[in-house]
Amino acid sequence: MRVVTGSEMRDLDQWTMQDFGMPGEMLMENAGRAAAGRMLTRLTLDERVIVLCGSGNNGGDGFVIARCLYEAGICPEVWLIPEENRLSGEAKFHYGLLLQCGIQVNSVQAGGKRCEDVIAAADVVIDAMLGTGVSGELREPYASLVAACNETAARVEAVDIPSGLPADEGVMWHTAVQADFTVVLAAYKESSFLPRTAPFYGEIEVVSIGLPPGTYDLLKYERRLWQRVDVQTTLPVRSAEDYKSTYGKGLIVGGSETMPGAPLLAGEAALKSGTGLLTLALPASFTSAAASRLPEAMLQPFSEGVRLSADVTKFDAAACGPGLGRDEAAAHLVQHLIYKTDGVLILDADALHILRPSELKSRRKPTVLTPHAGELAALTGLSVEEVLQAPFQTSFNFATAYGVYVVMKGAHTITSTPDGRQFVNPTGNAVLARGGTGDVLTGMVLAFTMSHTTLDAAVANAVYLHGAAADALAVTVPPHAVKTSDVISALPLAFQSVESTD
Known part of the structure; x- marks a missing residue:
């Protein structure tokens, strides 16, 4: 449509x-x-x-x-x-x-x-x-x-x-x-x-x-609604012959003393969305808690204030930003990933505040940004009101100027591709109006970029199913009585909603 x-x-x-x-x-x-x-x-x-x-x-x-x-x-x-x-x-x-x-x-x-x-x-x-x-x-x-x-x-x-x-x-x-x-x-x-x-x-x-x-x-220009039928025709069908590496080696970099839970939300969402192998790069001070929360993930601890030592070139995709903080060490991490990541790179939250848009020009592999209106305003130099008045044009201009995917989050999230096509998401509700749901989306995007045939479908499907999980929750639970981790728990319902034939 x-x-x-x-x-x-x-x-x-x-x-x-x-x-x-x-x-x-x-x-x-x-x-x-x-x-x-x-x-x-x-x-x-x-x-x-x-x-x-x-x-x-x-x-x-x-x-x-x-x-x-x-x-x-x-x-x-x-x-x-x-x-x-x-x-x-x-x-x-x-x-x-x-x-x-x-x-x-x-x-x-x-x-x-x-x-x-x-x-x-x-x-x-x-x-x-x-x-x-x-x-x-x-x-x-x-x-x-x-x-x-x-x-x-x-x-x-x-x-x-x-x-x-x-x-x-x-x-x-x-x-x-x-x-x-x-x-x-x-x-x-x-x-x-x-x-x-x-x-x-x-x-x-x-x-x-x-x-x-x-x-x-x-x-x-091509702008269209990304609908259930689009998800049904592009969501990968898993085969009995697949193995863990089929669905990629993913890396999530984030976490700080004041926001230790954000990368865990992203990691759990990535695992619930099909990631084959997941590594969490976290401050060493809370890796034991992370191991207890997400035993399926491998851990790459780093000391706060010290650069990441992991070889990021071995990962198929990396996500950076959830709970990262905005200090000098965090800035070094973002720059390291921009220049060294040899797969898809997803930047969200604090990474967007640190990012200098000119650095994106150095990327040779796909990059996905997931800003809300305030973050996109900071990246473009516009006011939040200007972004909200013209979200299609603003996200189009940034995506095509820097050759990146821009997922402008909102009631109707708009995904803009590097070549200027735009997909509007019809799912989601007030359940998503709470801290941490953006981290969940980041994890889903990470997982989908490693499993889908095209990045267009990967990003648009992640946004759709993220909203569909919220819609599934809203059927039985009032929006104010939900916590962010409930959205992750509802992801199986979201997948079922597009896999069913009714």
Whole structure:
């Protein structure tokens, strides 16, 4: 399932009409009919339904939806927001078709009864006022109608995008319809995954509008949701002929006097995710505790303040950062791993605070960074707010500039590859909003980079199953009653959730 900007969606529509020869009226009919079909699964004959239509393609979709609802025996009250002479193109065609079917259309501009009063009395409001090209402050009467939608007790269903909301990241906006459901047409929009804008969508349902196969291949950038089917098709199947070295020799470097547990969480997660052989490089002062906690792992103790003596070239992958600390000795460890690791290197937590991005240019093997917004802000020199406003572009820029994988952690974690492709993760919940869950992800990424055929799938699958473990916990346990190690314990449930065929 693809993720697009507003301009990319308009390009897809244009290519479909011009290059593939599909009439615009047919494309709009496809969109409106698909949206109506999804809405009809929730509508009942006794509900009072109002359809609010603007002048553009979003309004045209609304006209089609209204006609489809009439066909199904539901008689919505249709309202045209602009003057009739503002309609053009496909929207004008479907408005005319609606009138030819004998369906009355009320006009906001005509005066008489107030549309706001109708919204207040409705059971269901279908928002087809504005589309993907909105930015800045809303003008009247749209501002008042959006406010009325947000004040009504009715269920609000948006078509493609809640009115007032921009489709793209990094766009200034002021207010928008708070939808209960949004039927998204063809592809997710960037704003459906941003922390500030995602809540306005409510529950999202994506419908096909009949874009020809191969249309998305014409887009310059690839952004898409990483789904269960992607995990199912890329997660390695273990063979009876495999042995421990098949799944790699992994190294985790971390731990300090104040944070001894972080590398143990990463190590346990790596083992639960299939690592064949695992070595923990830890301060010597607590290796005995580590041996008791993780008897499956080998230990490489080092004295705090002393450089790591282990030969890191013998490992297939290494992870550094959990609980490491940020002193000079920790900086030496990070630099040592950057220059000496001959396999995949995963940098997280304290390693990201120590890292000088220019050092990444020296890497000849793949590197994976797993920052949250604050850590990515520090790496890029941006503010946290700037990163949160444009996570797609920020992580894309860093990943392609330094040739690394960037896993920007958040409610919708975005994985950016060195060649600019981006995968959005749909799993996870508030269970993960606690210390140590990032260490768990680091361990999982380490394990998966050594077992998967491609790094793209390894990183995206680790993120997906990390969230899936949290989702499995949330079924039976309130988010506040979970500790981080419970997420590790739930990993078998996460694997089962993608391996089952239902």
